Amino acid sequence: MNWDQIEGRWEQVKGKVKEKWGKLTENDITRINGKREQLIGRIQERYGCTKEKAEEELKAWEQDVRW
Numbered sequence: 505m506n507w508d509q510i511e512g513r514w515e516q517v518k519g520k521v522k523e524k525w526g527k528l529t530e531n532d533i534t535r536i537n538g539k540r541e542q543l544i545g546r547i548q549e550r551y552g553c554t555k556e557k558a559e560e561e562l563k564a565w566e567q568d569v570r571w
Contacts, residue, residue, distance in 0.1 A: 505569050507540050514538035517569070524565055527551060 510517050518533050521543070527550040528536075536542045540562070547558040 505566060507566065510566065510569070511538035511540070520569055525550070 514537060517538075521533055521536075522528060522530075525547055528546055532546045532550070536546060544555060544558045544562060547553065547561065548555055551558070553561075
C-alpha cells in the first residue's frame with residue numbers, strides 16, 4: 505500500500521500504527537494526522553532510533569499493512 509492510500513485512510517490506519525509502534529501515544533497519532541515525515545519523527549523520538557532506521561521500519565510496515 506502506498507503512503508497516499510495510508511494518509512487517505514488515516515482514521516482506519518491509526519489502530520494498526522498503534523499496534524506496530526505501541527510507544528506512540530494517542531496524542532502522537534492524532535498530531536501525525538497521516539503525515540509520513542511526522543510519523544518518522546515520532547518513531548525516532550519514542551524509540552530512540554535514527555531517521556534511517558525509522559524510515560526502514562516504516563517502509564517495511566507500508567508493504568505489509570493489510571485491510
